[in-house]
Amino acid sequence: MSTPTPHYMIVGGGITGLSAAFYLKKRLEAEGRPFRISVVEKAAAFGGKIRTIEKEGFVIEKGPDSFLARKRPIIDLAYDLGLEQELTGTNPKAKKTYIVRQGKLHRMPPGLVLGIPTQMTPFMKTGLISPLGKVRAALDLVLPKREITNDESLGHFLERRLGKEVLERIVEPLLAGIYAGDTFNLSLKSTFPQFRTMEQKHRSLILGMMASRKNVPEETAHLPAAIRSSVFVTFKKGLQSLVSGLVAALESADLRTGLGVASIRQAGQQTEVLFEDGSSEIVDGVIVTSPTYQAAQMLGHFPPASELKKIDYISVANVIMAFDRKDIPFELDASGFLVPRNEGSTITACTLTSAKWLHTAPEGKVLLRCYIGRSGEQEWPAWSDEQLISKARHDLRNLLGLTAEPLFTEVTRLNHSMPQYPVGHLEQIARFREELNAAMPQVLVTGAGFHGVGLPDCIRQGKEAAWQLADRIIHQSAKEPAVTSASV
Secondary structure, eight states, rough: OOOOOEEEEEESSSSSHHHHHHHHHHHHTTTTTEEEEEEEESSSSSSTTTEEEEETEEEEESSSEEETTHHHHHHHHHHTOOOGGGGGETTOOOOOOEEEETTTEEEOOOOEEEESSHHHHHHHSSSSSSSHHHHHHHHTTOOOOOSSSSBBBBBHHHHHHHOOHHIIIIHHHHHHHHSSSSSGGSSSHOHHHHHHHHHHHHHHHHHHHHHTTTHHHTTTSSOOOTTTTTTEEETTOOHHHHHHHHHTTTTTSEEOOOOOOOEEEEETTEEEEEEETTEEEEEEEEEESSOHHHHHHHTTTTTGGGGGGGGGEEEEEEEEEEEEEOOOOOOEEEEEOOOGGGOOSSEEEEEEEHHOOGGSOOOOOOEEEEEEEEETTGGGGGSHEEEEEEHHHHHHHHHOOSOOOOSSSEEEEEEEEEEEETTHHHHHHHHHHHHHHHHOTTEOSSSHHOOSSSSHHHHHHHHHHHHHHHHHHHHHHHHHHOOOOTTO
């Protein structure tokens, strides 16, 4: 009598889900275990927010465009997929970044790391911060560390250490590009726990950041030599290369798009997955990687899933514009600029994409990308694409003097795409997972709504969930009695 092949299902075909499927397959193959893996995605294509298109010789990212080089999970995955030679860094001649202050672009002082000064002389010379603001920031060097180590908001922490001006004029605009959130509503432990560690170890955030910079060569030693000096990295043909590589590596898996999951329920020692089309399947394990508001609906019968509904999501958009170089009235020697909340602009930032990434535009052409939307500025989803383009062009005209008509535009709307981690988020998630494990041990839930929104963080979480499910499978098998001929 033959035993059915164990069947494991990944719900969600974004980067977290594909990574989970890839590493689960890799682990079970290494263990010599029979398995069947399915990946089901509600959208028409895999990749989640990642979408690269080629248009008139341009390489355009409609979702994320890069990742931090020092974060190992995505580099390791590139090596696992044989894509390491496709990695490329930023243009070394476009290292400047600007921040808008009273309608003017000010160069961000050299030595800032996540907005924290590590070189005091350039910081003291910047026009972004008033003399009093600079004195207040320097107090970080002598202020005592906070003895209470419970969670606090990122905004309160940074204001406590560096003062209000540095927070509002430098750090918040920088971090808004990562979370699009209000720093006073974001958990320090969930977003930048290294800041708390620096304060506890070095007493000063500035001194801690200075000390951490000494480890940079060690953090980037794993990178190919050609990109070792680049803070941000992408792929020569766009981030779609990573998605395509994962899909190709999962060729033997059951990959399905256009199929949404309605609910997930325990079915004895197995799990029933009910799809939105009314069909259902019984599987031996599930990893849910969908946004937390969707996961909460799938687990609606499970009361602790209501914890997931407490995680808010912010909508963002980007407007991409292509130009002839001759129509650009400024030097392309910078990666872009950031716009603080109090500047009254629609756009929150602009990347000079073709200056930052040399592979993204043909010779004599320029590609720009404007970002729209953050916490407290959520009226834009009601606007038409034409309105978004018009408002972005208005801001570029005021800030850069750019009046030329674009060769073409691309608008991308990423609705409910940026999870906001509230204070106490880690404890909230830990409670949910503990209760889920007790009630449905073969179901795991992970993704950007849990422990990090960047691509490397999503890949790490997918891999961790895959390893956790594999450990449970192996542990359960070890507990089961051996099948003999007498028992068959």
